[in-house]
Amino acid sequence: MNRDRPSHHLPNGRFRNPWPEAAGDDAMRGRAWEFAREWFKGGHPPDPRPGDLPLADPELAHPTTADREMRITWVGHATYLMQLPGLNLLTDPMWSPRASPVSWLGSTRFAPAHPPLDAMPPVHGVLLSHDHYDHLDRPTVVQLQRRFGSELVWYTPLGYRAWFGRLGVERVVELDWWDEHELADSGYRLVAAPARHWTRRTFWSTNTRLWCSWAVLPRESTGPRVYFAGDSAYTSAYQEVGRSLGPFDASLIPIGAYEPRWFMKVSHMNPEEAVQVYEDLGAQGAFLPSHWGTFRLTLEDPLEPPRRLREAWAARGLNEALLYVPRHGETVRLALP
Numbered sequence: 001m002n003r004d005r006p007s008h009h010l011p012n013g014r015f016r017n018p019w020p021e022a023a024g025d026d027a028m029r030g031r032a033w034e035f036a037r038e039w040f041k042g043g044h045p046p047d048p049r050p051g052d053l054p055l056a057d058p059e060l061a062h063p064t065t066a067d068r069e070m071r072i073t074w075v076g077h078a079t080y081l082m083q084l085p086g087l088n089l090l091t092d093p094m095w096s097p098r099a100s101p102v103s104w105l106g107s108t109r110f111a112p113a114h115p116p117l118d119a120m121p122p123v124h125g126v127l128l129s130h131d132h133y134d135h136l137d138r139p140t141v142v143q144l145q146r147r148f149g150s151e152l153v154w155y156t157p158l159g160y161r162a163w164f165g166r167l168g169v170e171r172v173v174e175l176d177w178w179d180e181h182e183l184a185d186s187g188y189r190l191v192a193a194p195a196r197h198w199t200r201r202t203f204w205s206t207n208t209r210l211w212c213s214w215a216v217l218p219r220e221s222t223g224p225r226v227y228f229a230g231d232s233a234y235t236s237a238y239q240e241v242g243r244s245l246g247p248f249d250a251s252l253i254p255i256g257a258y259e260p261r262w263f264m265k266v267s268h269m270n271p272e273e274a275v276q277v278y279e280d281l282g283a284q285g286a287f288l289p290s291h292w293g294t295f296r297l298t299l300e301d302p303l304e305p306p307r308r309l310r311e312a313w314a315a316r317g318l319n320e321a322l323l324y325v326p327r328h329g330e331t332v333r334l335a336l337p
């Protein structure tokens with residue numbers, strides 16, 4: 001036995017959520033058929049109508065932003081383009097119409113990915129949170145690779161190198177939770193941080209790859225600090241993330257895919273928990289929601305997450321000016337100190 005094995009690593013090479021509140025995660029996955037029954041029974045709130053989720057005109061910086069500005073553009077779902085001075089990063093890039101192993105199955109997007117991939121400025125790196133189809137999309141990987149080639153580096157949690165290798169993608173940097181990586185030719189470093197989630201692309205591959213969140217930090221003591229929470233349930237680990245890696249100028253936090261609560265609470269936080277995460281991280285900087293308004297993954301009204309987010313934000317007495325809910329394609333421009 002390896003006494004130094006981290007608590008989220010299992011002896012068989014798979015991964016787990018190491019916190020007491022995650023004890024029910026595995027048992028819950030065994031009840032997936034009950035969720036499927038609710039899904040097919042129907043009766044849940046309908047999909048958005050055309051016009052409910054209007055597109056915005058993005059304000060991308062070409063090639064990157066000026067020194068004292070950060071621009072963060074919501075492409076849809078968990079895909080954000082993060083433009084920091086001298087560095088453009090994408091999170092969980094997903095431009096396909098469906099989040100599914102096959103192109104003809106699964107719910108289609110409520111709004112197109114916007115701006116289109118062709119309109120992207122040079123992308124230097126991708127922060128990948130995990131392997132679910134709504135976050136790791138093979139056609140998008142191929143398109144990005146074709147467009148940016150060897151300029152592009154894929155930052156992933158542990159266990160992804162072989163998957164990317166099969167697509168001919170070699171520039172993959174795998175990090176374990178709390179590992180740090182300094183970006184060449186820029187003043188930034190990345191830290192892979194915990195998330196409470198799981199992975200699976202095929203029936204037998206559950207948790208063979210790790211999941212994570214990401215902090216983008218300056219190499220010097222000053223500079224922009226951004227947190228991308230990926231896909232996660234609520235966990236007490238955010239307090240440690242805030243203490244170790246915060247405070248952040250901007251936090252990208254998931255707010256959707258939470259109903260039915262009895263089943264989803266082990267995989268996805270709800271808007272109230274997302275606000276709790278922001279407070280655990282130190283309650284500083286901009287809040288930008290992700291993981292909503294794009295694909296139907298669960299049973300809540302797809303337009304409900306931002307409403308509940310605003311209510312929870314106000315109920316906690318947080319600064320209204322720090323809550324941003326961009327439309328698809330909208331750019332949030334933030335001045336840096």
Ligand code: ZN
Nearest residue numbers: 130132197231
């Ligand atoms: Zn996921």
Ligand code: ZN
Nearest residue numbers: 132134135231
């Ligand atoms: Zn997801």
